[in-house]
Amino acid sequence: MNRVLVLGGGQLGLMMAEAAARLGLVVDRYDPERALLLPGTSDLAVPVTWEECLERYPVITVEREAFPDSGLSARLAASDRCVARGALAVIPDRQTQKTMLDDLGIATAPWRNLDKTQDLADAVAEFGGLVVKARSGGYDGRGTWIIGEGDDLSSVPADELAGRAIIEKKIPFRRELSIVGARNLAGETLFYPLTRNWHVDGILRLSVAPANACAALQPEAESVLRRIMEKLDYAGVMAVEFFEEDGRLLVNEIAPRVHNSGHWTHEGADWSQFDLHVHALAGVPLHSLNVHGPSAMVNLIGTPFDQAWLQHPGVVHWYGKSVRPGRKVGHANLVAPTLDGLKKDLDAWADVLPQGFEAILDSELALD
Numbered sequence: 218m219n220r221v222l223v224l225g226g227g228q229l230g231l232m233m234a235e236a237a238a239r240l241g242l243v244v245d246r247y248d249p250e251r252a253l254l255l256p257g258t259s260d261l262a263v264p265v266t267w268e269e270c271l272e273r274y275p276v277i278t279v280e281r282e283a284f285p286d287s288g289l290s291a292r293l294a295a296s297d298r299c300v301a302r303g304a305l306a307v308i309p310d311r312q313t314q315k316t317m318l319d320d321l322g323i324a325t326a327p328w329r330n331l332d333k334t335q336d337l338a339d340a341v342a343e344f345g346g347l348v349v350k351a352r353s354g355g356y357d358g359r360g361t362w363i364i365g366e367g368d369d370l371s372s373v374p375a376d377e378l379a380g381r382a383i384i385e386k387k388i389p390f391r392r393e394l395s396i397v398g399a400r401n402l403a404g405e406t407l408f409y410p411l412t413r414n415w416h417v418d419g420i421l422r423l424s425v426a427p428a429n430a431c432a433a434l435q436p437e438a439e440s441v442l443r444r445i446m447e448k449l450d451y452a453g454v455m456a457v458e459f460f461e462e463d464g465r466l467l468v469n470e471i472a473p474r475v476h477n478s479g480h481w482t483h484e485g486a487d488w489s490q491f492d493l494h495v496h497a498l499a500g501v502p503l504h505s506l507n508v509h510g511p512s513a514m515v516n517l518i519g520t521p522f523d524q525a526w527l528q529h530p531g532v533v534h535w536y537g538k539s540v541r542p543g544r545k546v547g548h549a550n551l552v553a554p555t556l557d558g559l560k561k562d563l564d565a566w567a568d569v570l571p572q573g574f575e576a577i578l579d580s581e582l583a584l585d
Contacts, residue, residue: 220273221498222247224290225280226255228536229475234258236491242499249290276300276498278453280474282309300452304473311352311383318468321448323441325468331382334375346387349373361419388467390460394428396438397456397479397490400446401497408439410508412478417571424478424514430581437466454494484532484550485512510552511559515566517547530562556581
């Protein structure tokens with residue numbers, strides 16, 4: 218198989234297409250909003266029909282979780298060509314996602330449905346601090362309301378959210394972690410090491426891998442991701458975000474696609490997550506992964522391109538998007554022989570990292 222279609226016209230699909238080109242394969246992208254095809258890495262969009270898609274693409278994948286309710290993208294996502302079909306039926310709705318995890322016996326934050334306003338007060342009595350999440354559509358901190366113990370509940374539009382949100386117990390986590398791995402069409406799996414993540418206002422700002430302080434949790438994280446991929450009969454790269462609480466892992470979110478916290482693999486591993494995704498779909502055997510050294514990924518958010526970045530340690534990946542507050546417009550990857558060296562290199566990026574970013578490196582250095 219030498220041609221794959223990815224549903225979505227964003228930077229993740231473009232990076233898949235770039236990876237495919239290096240392997241002598243083709244990944245074309247379908248932009249649902251414009252209802253046009255973007256061949257390979259080209260930005261010259263052309264029309265495409267259902268019949269042409271079936272003729273050209275034996276495998277269809279996705280770069281995001283949600284698509285319009287109608288139109289070609291919805292039809293393709295639901296077709297038996299789409300290797301994410303099972304995941305798309307479960308994961309985009311947080312209620313069905315959490316129910317699946319409960320059925321699998323995989324630990325998550327305790328939760329309940331928000332069906333009526335009274336459920337919010339009942340949840341406070343049961344859980345104390347809360348996180349209210351829209352069942353679908355929320356990401357990068359949107360569609361999420363955090364309520365501390367004793368906080369006023371009026372900040373949550375409970376009437377509007379009734380039937381469209383879940384309530385989770387607010388977890389006093391020690392670390393945020395993620396694992397990225399792949400499953401191919403034959404059911405073989407391969408995993409990157411756990412990654413340590415730091416979010417601010419719900420937006421990922423910094424990832425560091427491998428997460429040495431949590432290395433003992435790697436087998437558990439792999440087992441969780443493997444069980445989810447097998448349950449959903451998923452092929453390609455998938456990511457799971459965790460909270461670490463008292464040495465145990467709680468699943469926070471699942472992403473049935475390549476993931477922001479795996480961008481460090483561009484420079485930090487022999488095969489990037491985009492290479493691995495294409496391998497898994499094209500029938501290329503999943504070989505063991507060689508990680509080059511301690512790596513960091515710095516998200517570039519809501520800022521114009523700065524030529525000075527090219528003089529900093531690391532490699533800049535720029536997405537060519539228009540800049541607006543809170544928007545991910547690029548990332549920078551750094552690799553160093555040691556964590557101490559990585560920490561020193563990250564100092565050059567302090568202007569795009571929040572104050573206190575050094576703490577995440579300190580805790581990894583201390584293995585604490």
